[in-house]
Amino acid sequence: MSEEDYYLELCERPVQFEKANPVNCVFFDEANKQVFAVRSGGATGVVVKGPDDRNPISFRMDDKGEVKCIKFSLENKILAVQRTSKTVDFCNFIPDNSQLEYTQECKTKNANILGFCWTSSTEIVFITDQGIEFYQVLPEKRTLKLLKSHNINVNWYMYCPESAVILLSTTVLENVLQPFYFRAGTMSKLPKFEIELPAAPKSTKLSLSERDIAMATIYGQLYVLFLRHHSRTSNSTGAEVVLYHLPREGACKKMHILKLNRTGKFALNVVDNLVVVHHQDTETSVIFDIKLRGEFDGTVTFHHPVLPARSIQPYQIPMAGPAAVTSQSPVPCKLYSSSWIVFQPDIIISASQGYLWNLQVKLEPIVKLLPDKGRLMDFLLQRKECKMVILSVCSQMLSEADRATLPVIATVFDKLNHEYKKYLDAEQSYTAAAEAGQSRSNPLLKRLVRTQAVLDQSDVYTHVLSPFVEKKEMPHKFVIAVLMEYIRSLNQFQIAVQHYLHELVIKTLVQHNLFYTLHQFLQYHVLSDSKPLACLLLSLESFYPPAHQLSLDMLKRLSTANDEIVEVLLSKHQVLAALRFIRGIGGHDNISARKFLDAAKQTEDNMLFYTIFRFFEQRNQRLRGSPNFTPGEHCEEHVAFFKQVFGDQALMRPTTF
């Protein structure tokens, strides 16, 4: 299998840490995505590495017993360490604050602390087997203040830092889940819900395992993912992932079922809004996209893997350190190892090897694996880094070798423009609201985000259509059909077509002498009126005489191009027509007499010159009470010419009052 076939990969630059061993304990904090390597209980050093910061934090702390859990608050302000089942120790990492440790014991008597989660830089939640306690840490006073608590029997808990929701497992079967939501010093209890466990013989008592639950944000919504090893209803034996939507308000609802069609050991990740399901037995993974069309049975939507199962791309562990000899080749990393631990959303940790990777989706290989272009577009348009891939898909479908049929091309364009139109609409309402001064007062007004899925006309023109038109080997019929299809699609979504697209159409038609086709397009106003287009048409007149008429019509419709119309007519020596036109629109008092007289003289038609001259004499009379031209009009030479041809007496006499 070549590299182009793998659509999942481990990030190139993993976070490297000291392997877990009897003296070195490794912890992972899901909130800050930091790995803690704690040697000898901290006495010989703690090294903290995050994914973004390449400079690890290292410090020492006294060995006061086995560390059960260790986490920084957000922004690395305060360190919390749990060493006993009753207490958590704190240590400030804020400059000018005392670094002496201080301790908080859980309030509930006889309770055991299962763990703790930071919800902000100074707020922490203790989860005990009898409930949760929400504290504010006051680092300068080195004390904690209880903000709120709630009593409930807890089997296990789960924290989703992105949405600040803690999920508690309650009841004997462990399958009733109680979510809490934390925000700015408040703790709110959300409606609890029950996970449907698979039907099982009465003798075996099945309970919900923490391992089979995950929480992740997908397309901006929080979901609880439940890995159900045996389908409840259907007789299919495969496992499935059930997605419960957990809204901020309202009850949790079962929404999607991802059919895995296999059994065994699974692990879940969420990458770029895709649910990735790893299968250890086959050492492959599949991906699901809940936005792609699935089978809806009235309550839930069933999804199948978007693509055939593939392994994560093989990964070579570089021989790190200066000791490494150059001749030593990198060692292949064992993928899907049983020592892997998977965290949400996209983290894979190999504690035994000392690596933390982010899982990534590669879009290029998917292009080949998803032959249905419509579905491929639906898929790509939802991905973060999709722009270049989509553009290359578009270019490819127009290439000689992989040429798609027009209906497929139309579908792809429609999907692009659907996204594009959504953005344009959002932009418009945003601008409108901003103009009305609501931007600050209206919190509902979302900030305008332009994702990579927004491919505007300029993108498509530059990267797809312009190079496509340049290709000599393309039959021109196909080229024009594609351009028209794109224009049709834009029109269908009521997007104003940019003139450079029209120019591209005209250029192509002119190159192939398809003037009559061009004429028909203009006749039905397929190519929208604009001054640049009208000028382009004018320039075509020598090849195709009707272009003159088309151009004048267009200038007329624009209604802002009256000067241009006059210029065009004068250049054609249609002086009288120009004058009649300007008079028709009431602009004849402001035109330059010299310009018209020049043009009239050039025609060498004396009668025409006479008519034009007389017209301006009359205008002078009307405006200034005298038929004479003023020196500012620079018409001396024309007056002389008039006298020479028609005689002095032909000049209009001033009417006196």
Place this chain on the structure above:
Amino acid sequence: MAAATAGAGAGAWAAQEKQFPPALLSFFIYNPRFGPREGEEENKILFYHPNEVEKNEKIRNVGLCEAIVQFTRTFSPSKPAKSLHTQKNRQFFNEPEENFWMVMVVRNPIIEKQSKDGKPIVEYQEEELLDKVYSSVLQQCYSMYKLFNGTFLKAMEDGGVKLLKERLEKFFHRYLQTLHLQSCDLLDIFGGISFFPLDKMTYLKIQSFINRMEESLNIVKYTAFLYNDQLIWSGLEQDDMRILYKYLTTSLFPRHIEPELAGRDSPIRAEMPGNLQHYGRFLTGPLNLNDPEAKCRFPKIFVNTDDTYEELHLIVYKAMSAAVCFMIDASIQLTLDFCRRLDSIVGPQLTVLASDICEQFNINKRMSGSEKEPQFKFIYFNHMNLAEKSTIHMRKTPSVSLTSVHPDLMKILGDINSDFTRVDEDEEIIVKAMSDYWVVGKKSDQRELYVILNQKNANLIEVNEEVKKLCATQFNNIFFLD
């Protein structure tokens, strides 16, 4: 068929008068090079109608035309005589290909009066016929022949005079019967194309449809699309489309109108292939696709005869009011399988498209408001795109084109047109006609507009204002000088 009612366009009959419209007296085609020597004159004649005419008279008539053309050439070498006026008839000459002459002789309209002693007096109306109208009709005869047979020269190359004579005989024998000389008018001069008004989006949909069809049927060379007998798209060049359009709208479509008007249960419709998925059917080619014996023979047409000289099959396929012409290289053998494939691909999509167009058309019509019967009627023609619009003419029928105005007014229109032809510049002519009628002709660049107004006691200024208003409402999106 040929016995179209006399005086169809001749207005009320005076009590003691009988009117006879213009009629075709003879029509012949000759080439003076084919019988230059005495005694061989008969060889010049390639076609002669009526055929019953005695040989020597044929030779005499051809000789006379030859002489006239030759004689007048002395005065105007570049523009030989186009017509010859006599008391009883008018002769029109046309040389469509070098040395090939077509002559049409039309009898002037006649008024037959009863004299006091009861004897009929025949009066020829020498000034009634318009040269330009009938010259155009003659040119059209050639264009139509060429569309279905190619050039004279090509026939000569293919099979000599014998083949040419056969083709001429075969074609004109039938075609001349369909000439309706009594109802020819200005529109024959224009030979225009009526375009179907359409919004941009629907037009783009049609474009998209045509491109897809050409792609899936991959052998199609050109496509034309019509709706309601009006053109929307032509892949053919303008001149070829012009004559094809004429054929479609005056011959092919009218012939097929009856089965469409017939109800679903009528026996005519029962003969058509029962198809529940769509309304598509072939107007040329096989009638019934389910009949394995069905013949896949399509009319052949010749286009671009000036350069590439292409011979094509003409497939006309129609669903409801939408008709598509697919033109395919004649060297390709068309099979029943192909026809079935075409039917299955085009039929359903064309049906949907036709109803889309219909719907859009009705929306547009409603938006433009309820149109009251305006006080004026007009004919518009644009030489650049051959666009023609007439509110004077009723729907074309295969036999006659009905006009809603008096023939005298039609004649004024023709006269104004002749005036326009004489000069290059834009101009405007206003004519006061009988009984409160005004006729206005305007020419701006390549466009011509003829308006007939009927307003009691109107004066020149008012008429001018009316026409300005008309231009502002009907032609506001084009550059039309006033």
